[in-house]
Amino acid sequence: xxxxxxxxxxxxxxxxxxxGVLAMxxxxxxxxxxxxxxxxxxxxASNLLSEERARxxxxxxxxxxxxxxxxxxxxxDGDAVRVLLTPQGDGASGERYLSPAIALAxxxxxxxxxxxxxxxxxxxxxxxxxxxxxQRSALMALRLSLPDHSTLIYAGLHEFAVFEPLWQAQxxxxxxxxxxxxxxxxxxxxxxxxxxxGERLQPGFKVGVGFANYARLFGDADMRGxxxxxxxxxxxxxxxxxxxxxxxxxxxxxxxxxxALKYRTLYRTLLFLPYAVPGFISILVFKGLFNQNFGxxxxxxxxVFGVKPAWFADxxxxxxxxxxxxxxxxxxYIMVLCTGLIKSIxxxxxxxxxxxxxxxxxxxxxxxxxxxxxxxxxxxISAFAFNFNNFVLISLLTDGRPDYLNxxxxxxxxxxxxxxxxxxxxxxxxxxxxxAAAISTVIFFLVAILxxxxxxxxxxxxxxxxxx
Amino acid sequence: xxxxxxxxxxxxxxxxHVGLWVLIAITLFPLLAVVSxxxxxxxFATGSLIPAEISLEHxxxxxxxxxxxxxxxxxxxxxxxxxxxxxxxxxxxxxxLLIVSISTTAAYGFxxxxxxxxxxxxxSMLLLQMFPVAVALVAIYAIFEAIGGxxxxxxxxxxxxxxxxxxxxxxxxxxxxxxxxxxIPTEIEECAKVDGATSWQAFxxxxxxxxxxxxxxxxxxxxxxxxxxxxxxxxxxxxEPNLTLAVGSKYYLYEQRYLWGDFAAAAVLSGLPITLVxxxxxxxxxxxxxxxxxxx
Numbered sequence: 001x002x003x004x005x006x007x008x009x010x011x012x013x014x015x016x017x018x019x020g021v022l023a024m025x026x027x028x029x030x031x032x033x034x035x036x037x038x039x040x041x042x043x044x045a046s047n048l049l050s051e052e053r054a055r056x057x058x059x060x061x062x063x064x065x066x067x068x069x070x071x072x073x074x075x076x077d078g079d080a081v082r083v084l085l086t087p088q089g090d091g092a093s094g095e096r097y098l099s100p101a102i103a104l105a106x107x108x109x110x111x112x113x114x115x116x117x118x119x120x121x122x123x124x125x126x127x128x129x130x131x132x133x134x135q136r137s138a139l140m141a142l143r144l145s146l147p148d149h150s151t152l153i154y155a156g157l158h159e160f161a162v163f164e165p166l167w168q169a170q171x172x173x174x175x176x177x178x179x180x181x182x183x184x185x186x187x188x189x190x191x192x193x194x195x196x197x198g199e200r201l202q203p204g205f206k207v208g209v210g211f212a213n214y215a216r217l218f219g220d221a222d223m224r225g226x227x228x229x230x231x232x233x234x235x236x237x238x239x240x241x242x243x244x245x246x247x248x249x250x251x252x253x254x255x256x257x258x259x260a261l262k263y264r265t266l267y268r269t270l271l272f273l274p275y276a277v278p279g280f281i282s283i284l285v286f287k288g289l290f291n292q293n294f295g296x297x298x299x300x301x302x303x304v305f306g307v308k309p310a311w312f313a314d315x316x317x318x319x320x321x322x323x324x325x326x327x328x329x330x331x332x333y334i335m336v337l338c339t340g341l342i343k344s345i346x347x348x349x350x351x352x353x354x355x356x357x358x359x360x361x362x363x364x365x366x367x368x369x370x371x372x373x374x375x376x377x378x379x380x381i382s383a384f385a386f387n388f389n390n391f392v393l394i395s396l397l398t399d400g401r402p403d404y405l406n407x408x409x410x411x412x413x414x415x416x417x418x419x420x421x422x423x424x425x426x427x428x429x430x431x432x433x434x435x436a437a438a439i440s441t442v443i444f445f446l447v448a449i450l451x452x453x454x455x456x457x458x459x460x461x462x463x464x465x466x467x468x
Numbered sequence: 469x470x471x472x473x474x475x476x477x478x479x480x481x482x483x484x485h486v487g488l489w490v491l492i493a494i495t496l497f498p499l500l501a502v503v504s505x506x507x508x509x510x511x512f513a514t515g516s517l518i519p520a521e522i523s524l525e526h527x528x529x530x531x532x533x534x535x536x537x538x539x540x541x542x543x544x545x546x547x548x549x550x551x552x553x554x555x556x557x558x559x560x561x562x563x564x565l566l567i568v569s570i571s572t573t574a575a576y577g578f579x580x581x582x583x584x585x586x587x588x589x590x591x592s593m594l595l596l597q598m599f600p601v602a603v604a605l606v607a608i609y610a611i612f613e614a615i616g617g618x619x620x621x622x623x624x625x626x627x628x629x630x631x632x633x634x635x636x637x638x639x640x641x642x643x644x645x646x647x648x649x650x651x652i653p654t655e656i657e658e659c660a661k662v663d664g665a666t667s668w669q670a671f672x673x674x675x676x677x678x679x680x681x682x683x684x685x686x687x688x689x690x691x692x693x694x695x696x697x698x699x700x701x702x703x704x705x706x707x708e709p710n711l712t713l714a715v716g717s718k719y720y721l722y723e724q725r726y727l728w729g730d731f732a733a734a735a736v737l738s739g740l741p742i743t744l745v746x747x748x749x750x751x752x753x754x755x756x757x758x759x760x761x762x763x764x
Contacts, residue, residue, distance in 0.1 A: 016573045017589075019569075020574030024636055027608075027636025028597065028601075028637075031608050034610065038607060043610075252491070267488050270496065271492060273743075277499065277739055278695070281739040285498050285499075289498055291726075294726065328494075386600070391699050421606070422605060425605070425606045425609075426605070440603045443603050447603070
């Protein structure tokens with residue numbers, strides 16, 4: 001192969017790969033990196049904008065001075081219009097002002113300089129009210145400037161009024177309040193415009209805060225309490241889910257592999273059903289079935305035992321319910337996995353053990369279990385990692401509730417880490433994206449560790465990749 | 469297999485059948501109950517699994533017709549279920565088509581062309597896909613808000629944005645298609661090239677027609693994956709007419725407005741077709757399972 005063809009095949013390769021790799025980079029890799037970055041900022045509902053946009057927002061704030069208002073009329077002048085300002089009020093006297101021809105269709109950027117008029121200028125017929133209304137949005141964009149440099153803006157269908165900004169830009173990005181001359185300088189550590197006494201202006205802006213979110217997470221006793229409880233529950237939830245699903249799924253796989261049993265295909269199909277039903281539907285179905293007053297499950301429990309457990313109000317019962325539902329959702333997956341793995345065990349092993357007179361349980365513990373445990377382990381770790389972040393289940397079933405009392409941020413007894421971050425970011429009014437992203441970063445590291453362990457395990461299983 | 473069977477064998481078989489049927493009963497109970505509830509009159513009624521009185525009111529509402537109660541009160545459908553279903557199908561179809569086309573070309577590149585860092589790229593794509601999307605929701609929200617500032621039809625609250633967000637999930641599909649391409653002998657394309665076909669023609673006219681079955685499989689898998697997707701959709705879509713089914717369904721079961729019967733009908737209506745597609749595609753899904761994919 002010559003050098004030239006190598007090069008062309010290389011560019012060719014990129015042409016095929018580009019869309020897929022780009023999609024992964026933009027929508028999978030970049031969000032991960034960006035999350036980590038947001039974790040080091042104070043990005044939240046009160047610090048949403050960049051410093052420039054927060055400053056522009058404040059500089060745009062203005063009071064309309066109703067004492068210095070003019071009536072106006074709009075007169076066509078060819079394709080453009082001229083605006084005539086007349087002093088307002090009964091017996092009002094004073095200067096009238098006329099604008100040069102303005103093209104209303106074009107977005108006005110610079111203030112239009114008004115000239116005083118003497119006598120009665122010749123103008124086209126003034127716009128009717130209806131025509132004025134039609135041009136309203138163009139008129140609202142207009143800035144008219146009087147010879148004394150005050151600026152007028154549209155202040156209603158009948159008047160233009162002097163527009164007095166509240167803030168004036170100072171050197172170094174500070175802002176001066178024109179009413180009392182107080183100066184607010186941007187504090188790039190806290191992300192607010194502050195005066196000498198540290199009083200803050202709203203809105204703040206987005207700045208890097210270093211490890212402040214992490215310090216809050218691990219240092220602030222008010223935060224750490226719920227965070228640690230939620231972390232423990234997340235691990236317990238994922239661990240017990242995998243344990244229960246594996247116990248049921250593996251038992252079923254072994255049972256359905258028993259050739260003496262009839263109707264095995266029928267059983268397998270029926271038992272596979274929970275996996276085939278869309279998760280969001282079956283989770284919501286359970287939410288309804290477990291309802292304390294109208295649910296079928298409590299109807300049955302009430303009829304048989306005379307109890308009506310409060311599945312959604314009691315933390316322990318809520319956790320039990322979550323585990324029941326997730327085991328229902330999860331065992332078919334393990335069953336299918338184990339069925340596949342058991343099929344690959346050579347039949348002569350069982351023949352040999354039958355000759356030795358072994359009981360079924362002995363077969364399971366001595367042959368089946370040892371042979372499938374190694375290929376099964378990485379898959380169970382994947383299942384653990386998946387449930388560790390099983391946002392859909394928690395979000396749809398309990399939404400993390402019942403909540404802990406006396407926490408600053410909403411935290412639920414059934415929340416797992418991802419649903420907790422979701423609530424901090426998207427359902428709390430403070431929308432603390434920075435803190436949520438910091439927790440997400442912690443989750444990344446945990447998932448990354450699990451994935452690496454998994455990769456090592458599955459590579460050592462794969463005979464093609466060597467290992468040992 | 470000639471295994472010596474003991475006396476206890478028969479009893480063990482009976483016990484196994486009984487045990488399995490008990491488990492099947494528990495497994496199927498929620499699914500049967502929801503069908504039964506959808507046929508019961510009223511939103512708070514409890515009763516036997518086989519409804520004593522069959523009422524189609526919830527089904528009427530789910531299909532978008534108003535329902536007149538016995539006392540003459542007209543009940544309007546609480547939520548636009550069919551619109552949500554249409555939104556879901558639209559988003560899932562378009563994004564699956566894009567996913568298939570993107571992953572097919574990438575898979576061809578990985579299977580047939582030689583370039584540096586091939587294994588590294590493949591492995592890192594697979595590793596990246598292990599990170600759950602629910603963890604990056606804050607960033608995804610911020611990204612689409614920024615995109616929406618420049619291109620409004622790709623921002624928050626748009627189906628365009630949601631479709632684009634789903635395109636990222638291609639790594640598994642690239643692996644699947646790549647595996648299939650590798651089973652097709654390279655000689656076939658080489659013959660085409662000898663006959664004067666360009667590399668693109670060899671891919672488009674020779675390899676692609678042979679890969680149609682696997683492309684259908686990937687399409688179905690991507691379709692199911694996107695139609696049941698909840699986290700991203702719940703962040704990007706908030707307004708009622710925009711919602712997909714996965715996001716909208718939960719509004720039936722709010723404490724203040726508990727529409728159990730209406731939900732049941734909507735759930736059966738929308739869940740049944742997806743379940744049937746899933747069962748039909750089960751064979752391929754199961755073979756994909758052992759390679760480590762977990763359904764959401």
